[in-house]
Amino acid sequence: MADLILVLNAGSSSIKFSLFDAGLPALSLQLKGQVEGLYTAPRFAAKTADGQLLEAKDWGAGVELGHQGAIAHLVDFLQSRRGEHRLVAVGHRVVHGGLKFVRAQRIGPGIVEELATLAPLAPLHQPHNLKPIAIVAALRPGLPQVACFDTAFHRSQPELAQAFALPAAITERGVRRYGFHGLSYEYIAGVLGDYDAGAAAGRSLVAHLGNGSSMCAMVGGRSVASTMGFTAVDGLPMGTRCGSLDPGVILYLMDELGMDARAIEALVYKQSGLLGVSGLSSDMRALLASEDERARFAIELFCYRCGRELGSLAAAAGGIDALVFTAGIGEHAPAIREKICRHAAWLGLQLDPAANAAGGPRISSAASRVSAWVIPTDEETMIARHTLAAL
Numbered sequence: 001m002a003d004l005i006l007v008l009n010a011g012s013s014s015i016k017f018s019l020f021d022a023g024l025p026a027l028s029l030q031l032k033g034q035v036e037g038l039y040t041a042p043r044f045a046a047k048t049a050d051g052q053l054l055e056a057k058d059w060g061a062g063v064e065l066g067h068q069g070a071i072a073h074l075v076d077f078l079q080s081r082r083g084e085h086r087l088v089a090v091g092h093r094v095v096h097g098g099l100k101f102v103r104a105q106r107i108g109p110g111i112v113e114e115l116a117t118l119a120p121l122a123p124l125h126q127p128h129n130l131k132p133i134a135i136v137a138a139l140r141p142g143l144p145q146v147a148c149f150d151t152a153f154h155r156s157q158p159e160l161a162q163a164f165a166l167p168a169a170i171t172e173r174g175v176r177r178y179g180f181h182g183l184s185y186e187y188i189a190g191v192l193g194d195y196d197a198g199a200a201a202g203r204s205l206v207a208h209l210g211n212g213s214s215m216c217a218m219v220g221g222r223s224v225a226s227t228m229g230f231t232a233v234d235g236l237p238m239g240t241r242c243g244s245l246d247p248g249v250i251l252y253l254m255d256e257l258g259m260d261a262r263a264i265e266a267l268v269y270k271q272s273g274l275l276g277v278s279g280l281s282s283d284m285r286a287l288l289a290s291e292d293e294r295a296r297f298a299i300e301l302f303c304y305r306c307g308r309e310l311g312s313l314a315a316a317a318g319g320i321d322a323l324v325f326t327a328g329i330g331e332h333a334p335a336i337r338e339k340i341c342r343h344a345a346w347l348g349l350q351l352d353p354a355a356n357a358a359g360g361p362r363i364s365s366a367a368s369r370v371s372a373w374v375i376p377t378d379e380e381t382m383i384a385r386h387t388l389a390a391l
């Protein structure tokens with residue numbers, strides 16, 4: 001009977017899961033799946049490592065299954081396959097580790113409570129990351145669980161990149177730029193050398209574009225700057241998040257529209273981004289398929305802002321050798337990659353349209369000074385590795 005590690009990765013629009021055989025010499029994937037579109041059109045699928053479909057379910061468009069419903073479905077699914085394995089640990093993606101948690105952490109007394117104090121800094125994620133830890137602890141007391149943080153990879157950033165220009169007393173309270181999607185960036189940093197050894201040793205920009213989107217500048221595989229900050233609402237516009245916003249807008253909303261903190265939180269996290277601008281959908285697939293002028297504008301704004309942030313990160317890295325696209329939009333939307341690459345032409349990036357349409361991996365032309373790539377991310381493998389190491 002195999003010793004398995006279960007990995008849970010709760011994002012803002014999906015819960016992904018994997019089972020890895022922890023037997024030496026290397027982790028090997030046994031099955032993986034996800035419930036995606038949690039608030040738009042929920043769909044569940046689980047597949048074997050070689051891609052054979054084990055089970056699927058479609059709840060239909062307009063259904064709000066939510067994280068709670070998805071976890072209940074996953075628990076049922078995993079219980080139904082219980083006989084086939086022995087679970088030895090569960091690894092969880094936890095979006096915010098704050099100042100204290102700078103590497104993966106085995107869950108022990110008081111840890112979940114401490115991590116819960118960071119929920120206001122990641123309201124779309126932290127509660128959904130912590131809930132499954134409690135569910136597993138209740139179902140299987142004593143089973144080792146490990147929290148793996150999105151923020152940890154960015155702790156290599158220079159102090160300048162992590163600082164806001166706020167009074168020191170506020171910075172010392174932990175109000176600083178943390179950066180997120182770190183498990184994804186760490187995975188890409190680990191495989192980039194297989195595609196472009198020069199860029200992996202040099203300066204690369206990685207665009208993790210999903211329901212949550214951010215970009216990271218890496219030098220020699222270490223994070224030097226990122227678009228997300230204190231919270232995962234900063235930087236690029238996203239499915240429902242606005243990204244960077246003049247703080248004066250918040251004051252205006254409070255003073256002139258009488259909005260309180262909760263109303264502003266709902267606005268910037270859940271009602272803005274692609275959904276707010278288009279008035280139609282948070283899902284890039286739906287916008288790309290739409291003929292509506294508002295969908296077109298939301299797409300153009302998303303790509304324009306990606307282009308602006310690319311320039312900023314290229315400056316932080318001192319130039320770029322490669323641009324990598326990953327996550328839901330980055331891996332699957334050639335039209336979006338093409339627009340973003342056009343915004344990056346001044347940096348020396350020349351797209352190969354046919355390679356881009358075919359999905360890469362290399363999507364830049366042979367003459368391009370900066371290479372461009374599509375590389376699928378794998379946060380679950382990263383979590384499994386950290387979990388094994390923490391044990």
Ligand SMILES: Nc1ncnc2c1ncn2[C@@H]1O[C@H](COP(=O)(O)OP(=O)(O)O)[C@@H](O)[C@H]1O
Binds near residue numbers: 011013014211239285
């Ligand atoms: N074929 C596609 N074309 C355009 N966008 C896509 C495609 N497939 C997925 N996406 C986008 O990717 C998003 C999900 O990305 P993902 O990285 O899985 O999200 P999460 O932030 O929940 O982890 C969807 O909301 C959708 O907008």
Ligand SMILES: CC(=O)OP(=O)(O)O
Binds near residue numbers: 181210
């Ligand atoms: C940090 C974040 O936004 O994560 P996700 O893209 O999974 O929602």
Ligand SMILES: [Mg+2]
Binds near residue numbers: 011
């Ligand atoms: Mg994600």
